[in-house]
């Protein structure tokens with residue numbers, strides 16, 4: 001898509017030449033209710049959209065102020081702050097909830113949480129490219145081999161995977177340096193002003209940012225192209241991802257929600273479309289897992305954390321210890337104290353051992369239900 005980008009030296013976009021401004025042809029700002037039907041009519045003829053939300057502290061307790069929907073040759077920026085929640089009642093909710101209209105998104109979790117709890121919009125038909133990128137990065141066959149190994153889940157620490165941000169994915173898979181530069185420029189601006197998505201009028205730089213965050217999803221999707229099996233697993237994974245925060249009765253916004261690891265049991269293994277029965281709640285992320293996700297010791301103490309939450313806690317402990325200057329050496333400690341594990345450990349060489357401490361011989365069946373409230 002031929003989006004026009006404002007000059008990078010101009011943060012407001014006010015001094016741009018006409019040719020550099022975001023054009024009406026490629027980018028339509030929808031800020032009057034009267035413009036909504038025409039915009040939706042153009043959107044509805046497409047069965048693949050790109051969607052992104054912006055706001056202040058995006059999530060159920062924050063404010064969603066902008067919703068962008070792109071079709072292959074045009075971007076529609078719905079100014080939710082101006083339009084108010086009625087815009088969703090006027091057809092936008094139907095588009096977002098329509099399972100048959102698929103939506104490319106990138107990390108849909110906070111968008112889904114915002115849309116549901118602020119506007120009662122249950123976004124569906126998501127294809128989350130943050131997940132597709134993880135699937136692309138995996139070596140073929142690895143997840144299946146791990147599952148078939150029969151090892152206790154709590155010991156399969158190498159199943160914890162990192163997730164990348166959109167900028168990193170653009171750098172890895174897309175080659176347009178100018179667009180990447182604009183994305184970085186926009187991110188820098190957002191870092192400086194957390195309330196920027198509430199300022200009006202939206203500057204050309206912000207409009208450009210909205211265009212990049214949606215239209216580039218088409219490019220990334222093309223690049224990471226899923227085969228039929230991957231696509232069906234991606235649909236399931238994206239649906240679970242959208243539910244991750246949305247379905248929580250209470251958001252904590254703590255370390256177990258804000259980290260760069262893929263939550264467990266989001267992407268089905270190759271050749272599978274389901275997950276093992278889950279009934280035991282992790283006290284970190286509050287998600288349910290099979291009982292053998294946790295060690296006997298953890299369960300006994302009521303401190304059961306999934307592998308992702310253990311890793312998050314481990315990192316936080318290392319960081320806290322460093323900040324408290326508990327380290328013996330400057331920045332390369334030999335030992336640190338893990339409050340979670342109640343033991344001293346070597347963060348660089350002893351990491352695997354930390355998990356092996358939890359190995360036990362008890363084989364919990366999935367029917368061995370641990371009584372927790374559903375989330």
Ligand SMILES: [Zn+2]
Nearest residue numbers: 282285306309
């Ligand atoms: Zn957890």
